Amino acid sequence: QSSTPEALRVVNLLQERNLLPPTAVTAPTPCLPQDLQRINCNPEVFRSTLTSIPQSQSLLNKAKMPLGLLLHPFKDLSQLPVVTSSTIVRCRSCRTYINPFVSFLDQRRWKCNLCYRVNDVPEEFMYNPVSRSYGEPHKRPEVLNATIEFIAPSEYMLRPPQPAVYLFVLDVSHNAVETGYLTVFCQSLLENINALPGDSRTKVGFITFDSTIHFYNLQEGLSQPQMLIVSDIEDIFLPTPDSLLVNLNECKELVQDLLKSLPNLFVKTMETQSALVQRGPQPEGFSQGHPTFIACNDFYKKLALDCSGQQVAVDLFLLSSQYCDLASLGCISRYSAGSVYHYPSYHHQHNPAQVERFQKDLKRYLNRKIGFEAVMRIRCTKGLSIHTFHGNFFVRSTDLLSLPNVNPDAGFAVQMSIEENLDDMQVVSFQAALLYTSSKGERRIRVHTLCLPVVSSLSDIFAGADVQAITGLLASMAVDRSVTASLSDARDAMTNAVIDSLSSYRQSVLTIQQPGLLAPACLRLFPLYILALLKQRAFRTGTSTRLDDRVFAMYQLKYQPLAYSMLMIHPALYRVDDLTDEGALNINERTIPQPRLLQLSVEKLNRDGAFLMDAGTVMYLWIGRNCHPNFLTQVLGVPNSSSVPENLYLLPELDTAESQRTRAFVGWLRDQRPFFPSLHVIKDESQLKPHFMQNMIEDRTESALSYYEFLLHLQQQISK
Numbered sequence: 001q002s003s004t005p006e007a008l009r010v011v012n013l014l015q016e017r018n019l020l021p022p023t024a025v026t027a028p029t030p031c032l033p034q035d036l037q038r039i040n041c042n043p044e045v046f047r048s049t050l051t052s053i054p055q056s057q058s059l060l061n062k063a064k065m066p067l068g069l070l071l072h073p074f075k076d077l078s079q080l081p082v083v084t085s086s087t088i089v090r091c092r093s094c095r096t097y098i099n100p101f102v103s104f105l106d107q108r109r110w111k112c113n114l115c116y117r118v119n120d121v122p123e124e125f126m127y128n129p130v131s132r133s134y135g136e137p138h139k140r141p142e143v144l145n146a147t148i149e150f151i152a153p154s155e156y157m158l159r160p161p162q163p164a165v166y167l168f169v170l171d172v173s174h175n176a177v178e179t180g181y182l183t184v185f186c187q188s189l190l191e192n193i194n195a196l197p198g199d200s201r202t203k204v205g206f207i208t209f210d211s212t213i214h215f216y217n218l219q220e221g222l223s224q225p226q227m228l229i230v231s232d233i234e235d236i237f238l239p240t241p242d243s244l245l246v247n248l249n250e251c252k253e254l255v256q257d258l259l260k261s262l263p264n265l266f267v268k269t270m271e272t273q274s275a276l277v278q279r280g281p282q283p284e285g286f287s288q289g290h291p292t293f294i295a296c297n298d299f300y301k302k303l304a305l306d307c308s309g310q311q312v313a314v315d316l317f318l319l320s321s322q323y324c325d326l327a328s329l330g331c332i333s334r335y336s337a338g339s340v341y342h343y344p345s346y347h348h349q350h351n352p353a354q355v356e357r358f359q360k361d362l363k364r365y366l367n368r369k370i371g372f373e374a375v376m377r378i379r380c381t382k383g384l385s386i387h388t389f390h391g392n393f394f395v396r397s398t399d400l401l402s403l404p405n406v407n408p409d410a411g412f413a414v415q416m417s418i419e420e421n422l423d424d425m426q427v428v429s430f431q432a433a434l435l436y437t438s439s440k441g442e443r444r445i446r447v448h449t450l451c452l453p454v455v456s457s458l459s460d461i462f463a464g465a466d467v468q469a470i471t472g473l474l475a476s477m478a479v480d481r482s483v484t485a486s487l488s489d490a491r492d493a494m495t496n497a498v499i500d501s502l503s504s505y506r507q508s509v510l511t512i513q514q515p516g517l518l519a520p521a522c523l524r525l526f527p528l529y530i531l532a533l534l535k536q537r538a539f540r541t542g543t544s545t546r547l548d549d550r551v552f553a554m555y556q557l558k559y560q561p562l563a564y565s566m567l568m569i570h571p572a573l574y575r576v577d578d579l580t581d582e583g584a585l586n587i588n589e590r591t592i593p594q595p596r597l598l599q600l601s602v603e604k605l606n607r608d609g610a611f612l613m614d615a616g617t618v619m620y621l622w623i624g625r626n627c628h629p630n631f632l633t634q635v636l637g638v639p640n641s642s643s644v645p646e647n648l649y650l651l652p653e654l655d656t657a658e659s660q661r662t663r664a665f666v667g668w669l670r671d672q673r674p675f676f677p678s679l680h681v682i683k684d685e686s687q688l689k690p691h692f693m694q695n696m697i698e699d700r701t702e703s704a705l706s707y708y709e710f711l712l713h714l715q716q717q718i719s720k
Ligand SMILES: [Zn+2]
Pocket: 091, 092, 093, 094, 095, 096, 112, 113, 114, 115, 116, 117
């Protein structure tokens, strides 16, 4: 057995209790020859649940693991080769872009790695613009980079590239104004107005609404903005179409005037009605014991599809603490490739942590790059077929996703099946192509190509399993299941996914039968992650969960890139009262401590210590009752634990080594994601403590199994 790869090392989950690695889990490396692997796509951009692709559907069925791809196609990259070429070389038969995994039969012909057609190498491709040499087509940048961007010639556009257009629609009804969000929004936009992606053609416009719709005439030449009220909301018309969306550069002063005056315009508003909330039928309330998350009002879906057809995406910022039927409302973003932001109980005075988060998120939102009028197509080698898509978009034809906007924080997932046996194939490839208009008015195509080996044995399939990718895909599938069937069906399906795959492993891969709950090392965290998902806000039962909060968690799981979803599913827990420089990273002359990851169990907490939990969109800093005074004075600036203020959400900037280390660590964690997680310092008696404790997913609660009990349950089902 000495030749068994580490991924297949047998782990008895009931015996080995310290399975969580001390540092973040990394994506497995596909088992490919080194020259292919060296140029393969970055797993942060493109990865597969199974890094070894089964040769046939029947083999995939036996493995009982889902086959799919996870993508973060427009991710911010530190390095991106950009090619300008009058001919973009693509397969004549399947339209695949030439890529590192094609084969050159000779100098003049290349064989497509997706459909196997032999294509001619065009004359222009013989010249290499990088090395300025002739006659080495296999050294072109297209063939040396799995991720590349083309500047597209005119045949890739249906109309001239559209300018950047930003329309801000703001709720100014009494409840909305009372939260104080308008001041923060206007201030952020004022600060970032010059950073909005775009060029001299950029246009902006503003609409506010309560029971009526207010347009703003910002035409050049006016001495101040002019508000135009349309009170007939049954028959909305545009009072002066040309002057509502104005050129930002030409009308910047008027725009700035408007932003300065807007917050004061509605301070004393008595308007309680909001024209956005079309009163549809309310949700049924309960279905099989659980509330439904099915959009009950398809007004927003229809509106989203109209928007999508016109290349309009809608991003939703939701700051309400009242139930607002996010399941229906969210459709406006989901089908228009927008995104949903949620700040429950937002209030400028009572909830400063949310205000900070909203500010930071807005900054990212207004500054991040953006693509307009985009479409994305994912191609795979003949025999493989994509059947289900996850994310925010509209599926225009079987494999073409319509994305009115594409943003660098959006993730996508797809499920695949094997329609024809991949006999005699060593490798297969997947290629995602994203065609979009840049904020500078260029038509561009970003292409990612992933190459994976094909295997014919179950043990090889198991050896290549990517447990995080599988978990992420199962989460998306479970969201769909909750909507089409029920929450309990979705929960059962996730549990069954573990039972079935570990049963298959036991029956078909293990050569020696031994007692216990056995998993290959690569799947040793699978039961833990699934238990974490079952206790995640999106799928949990037993604990009261507000419907909008649950729906929002589901949106996040479907739409976030895997790295961020994983933190939501299985938060990272660190002890931080004893941070040291040992093993620390050095980034930009800052020392970033690297404490080890701890299991999510109260057993790991210690009353003498302080612990940081990173749950993706939120962080908790738990202070033990007897926390060491050094940490309290040097990091929090208080003499003892009882004087830690309730609702503390900022770490004071103290001039101590401990404070610097702690802030460096928290700052480093925050820098690794595009949105801003708020930090809550909590004590034993804090109101937020239950939120922190709910993430201790290895422990038993009144209504949910502990990790150990869950393992016993799995073992029982497997040995049936
Ligand atoms: Zn082809």
